[in-house]
Structures are given as C-alpha cells and as structure tokens.
Amino acid sequence: EAQVTQNPRYLITVTGKKLTVTCSQNMNHEYMSWYRQDPGLGLRQIYYSMNVEVTDKGDVPEGYKVSRKEKRNFPLILESPSPNQTSLYFCASSPWTGGGEKLFFGSGTQLSVL
Amino acid sequence: ELKVEQNPLFLSMQEGKNYTIYCNYSTTSDRLYWYRQDPGKSLESLFVLLSNGAVKQEGRLMASLDTKARLSTLHITAAVHDLSATYFCAVQETSGSRLTFGEGTQLTVNP
Numbered sequence: 181e182a183q184v185t186q187n188p189r190y191l192i193t194v195t196g197k198k199l200t201v202t203c204s205q206n207m208n209h210e211y212m213s214w215y216r217q218d219p220g221l222g223l224r225q226i227y228y229s230m231n232v233e234v235t236d237k238g239d240v241p242e243g244y245k246v247s248r249k250e251k252r253n254f255p256l257i258l259e260s261p262s263p264n265q266t267s268l269y270f271c272a273s274s275p276w277t278g279g280g281e282k283l284f285f286g287s288g289t290q291l292s293v294l
Numbered sequence: 295e296l297k298v299e300q301n302p303l304f305l306s307m308q309e310g311k312n313y314t315i316y317c318n319y320s321t322t323s324d325r326l327y328w329y330r331q332d333p334g335k336s337l338e339s340l341f342v343l344l345s346n347g348a349v350k351q352e353g354r355l356m357a358s359l360d361t362k363a364r365l366s367t368l369h370i371t372a373a374v375h376d377l378s379a380t381y382f383c384a385v386q387e388t389s390g391s392r393l394t395f396g397e398g399t400q401l402t403v404n405p
Contacts, residue, residue: 211391213393215395220397221397222298222395222397223337223382223384223395224395225392225393228391228393236391238392238393239392239394270336270337272337276391280325280342280386281342282327282339282342283327283329283337283339283393284339285336285337285338286336287335287336
C-alpha cells in the first residue's frame with residue numbers, strides 16, 4: 181500500500197532533550213516536506229527536500245533540522261526542543277514534475293514539549 | 295512573502311444549501327491546491343488547479359482558479375453532513391517549490 185509513515189504518533193518530552201521524528205514513504209517520491217499545524221495558523225512549512233541531499237528552508241525552519249540521505253526517508257530533528265514547538269507535525273511527499281503534484285500526507289505526530 | 299487568506303474561517307450551514315469558500319493569495323502563482331482534513335485525521339488532496347480558469351469538480355465540490363484576481367473558490371452544492379471537515383487551500387509560488395497554506399475553513403453541515 182502506498183503510504184507516508186510517521187513515527188511516533190504521539191510524543192511527550194522535556195525542554196532541551198533532543199528528539200527525532202521519522203518519516204518514510206514507499207512511493208519513490210522525489211519531494212518530501214515537513215509542516216506544523218497550530219490552531220488558527222493552518223499548516224506552516226518547516227523544511228522541504230526536492231531530492232536526496234537537497235533540502236531547503238520553509239517558512240518556519242528555526243529550531244529544526246532535517247536530512248535526506250535516502251530518497252525514502254526524511255527525518256525531522258529537534259536538537260533542543262522548547263515549549264513553543266509543541267504542535268501537530270505532518271510529513272508529506274509527492275512526485276516532483278516541476279510542481280503541480282498533490283501531496284500525500286502522513287498520519288501526523290502530536291508533540292508536547294514540557 | 296506569500297500570504298494566503300481563506301474566508302470564512304468558520305462556516306455553519308444547513309444540509310441542502312450552497313456556499314462558497316474563498317482563497318486569496320498575494321503573489322503570482324498558477325498552482326493552487328485544496329485539501330480536506332477530518333477531525334483528528336491527516337489531510338487528503340481534493341483538487342489541483344494549474345492554470346488560469348481551471349475548474350475541477352468532484353461530487354458536490356467544485357474548485358476554480360482565477361490567477362489574475364489571485365483567487366480560488368471552493369463551491370459546495372447541496373451540502374450534506376459528510377462534507378463537515380476543515381478545508382485548506384495551498385499555493386505554490388511560480389518561481390519556487392515552497393507551499394503556503396491558508397488558515398483553513400472549518401465547515402459544519404447541520405441536518
């Protein structure tokens with residue numbers, strides 16, 4: 181089954197404790213991206229990647245890191261999480277044909293930073 | 295900076311009625327997307343609009359794009375309860391690959 185898999189689904193952590201949220205897709209998509217969703221703000225793009233070893237900042241990259249060493253994986257790293265990073269996070273992927281392809285979203289990761 | 299604004303943000307309507315959700319954006323783009331999100335769920339793609347005048351229809355939903363006015367609409371015809379969800383538009387700048395979402399429109403269809 182074609183899917184985008186995020187783990188974990190829920191995560192509670194404390195300020196400053198490094199964490200990684202994993203994202204994997206099995207559709208051989210070139211484009212992958214991370215979003216955070218906060219009430220009243222819609223989804224905001226954190227980082228995106230157009231292919232292996234190619235990543236770029238979205239609208240809210242501060243406090244986050246990503247890597248794209250393999251085509252299927254695009255982990256989101258919070259080196260020193262803070263309470264303002266408490267949010268619902270979505271990973272998404274799509275084929276890249278210069279734009280115009282719909283995104284396939286993962287199930288989301290609800291992160292709470294205490 | 296690309297800004298995307300949806301209105302209304304909240305919409306409560308009766309079954310059988312028609313209504314339109316608007317999505318305005320601030321910069322040149324010919325790539326606009328509509329997504330649906332059910333409570334507690336992820337997002338699923340509804341429509342991809344790629345040119346001025348593009349119109350797509352699926353069931354009771356119809357989306358259109360006017361790139362000159364920088365406006366997209368999502369029209370709901372004869373609403374049913376199953377359409378209750380939050381609807382997001384998203385715009386991709388012509389010159390790049392960043393995607394900017396609107397705030398979302400929370401639609402509730404009442405019997």
